[in-house]
Amino acid sequence: MPTLGDRVQAMVERFRDLLSREGYRVTPQRLAIYEALIASPRHPSAEELYEQVSRRFPMISPATVYNTLQLLVKMGLASELGFSGETRYDGNPHVHVNVLCSHCKRIFDIEEDLAAEIFERVRAKSNFVLYGQRHEFFGVCPECQARGVLNGSVQREAQAAGRSAAD
Amino acid sequence: MPTLGDRVQAMVERFRDLLSREGYRVTPQRLAIYEALIASPRHPSAEELYEQVSRRFPMISPATVYNTLQLLVKMGLASELGFSGETRYDGNPHVHVNVLCSHCKRIFDIEEDLAAEIFERVRAKSNFVLYGQRHEFFGVCPECQARGVLNGSVQREAQAAGRSAAD
């Protein structure tokens, strides 16, 4: 069975091929940034990726990280998550939804077939040519719930959101 | 039949009640910002709301606009859209999806029952206490298509996104 490291290596290899096939240059910085993105379950921000890649490339600049992330988005290998101030990046290539815990700030991926179905319906209803989608949910994760994070006010908000979401 | 203005007035009235019921102060600035938000079909940015409300309240400050928008989000009366750099705000109280035209930057609301269904499924699968959701699509609107905006590269991207969204 392939390890996580094997899967990451295979994806980096595909990225390398895609780069040269599309006429982009294969640079160690680009490979390292992509690898850091897909190896992280954390949906890192540009800042976090910069910090991590800096360990291997101490001279790298934030501009390169931002450039590469834009390229990845353009190539369809990453998507931007608009949660809370700073943009975070998602290298998961499958259609899925993102769920953010507003307490611990972790983001979880959930596979959900309905996302693909919504995509088709929106295309049909809107007559847009669509090239991207993003499904984001906000809440409190089970671990934080267990730690008693939910105070009265958040609970009220959660109930209100549930109602309006179901109405 | 109620006019758009009537509907806006009714919503502002409800906002006023909600403010005082929850112990917040009813200020003319808050009412004006909320009114500007829901009267605009444009999903305005904080900057745009500031500019518009400034016409009626020349002394208003950006900080007040940001404060009020945060309050509206907290109360569930508005949601943030994470499209492209600046945050834009959506005062539509119904469950819906947002579709952004990457060319003209307009955002369209599309009513979609599946959004409520996804909410329930994500809640069940994640065991989160959920209090918000956001469904965003990117593409090119019919008008911009008709104006010939779609060049080769965007078309390729759109086709690629369609494939990955359907796989």
Add this chain to the structure above:
DNA sequence: GTTACTGCAAATCTTTTGCAGAAGA
């Protein structure tokens, strides 16, 4: 009369830009 809210100015933080030099193809 209290206390929350506003306006102002400065600060902070993220992201972008312009340019000279380095390094892929």
Add this chain to the structure above:
DNA sequence: TCTTCTGCAAAAGATTTGCAGTAAC
């Protein structure tokens, strides 16, 4: 060799903060 890409430094935006005065309750 020819561009593209990188690193750097500065700039540009968006949003937040601290504080004194104002106004809602």
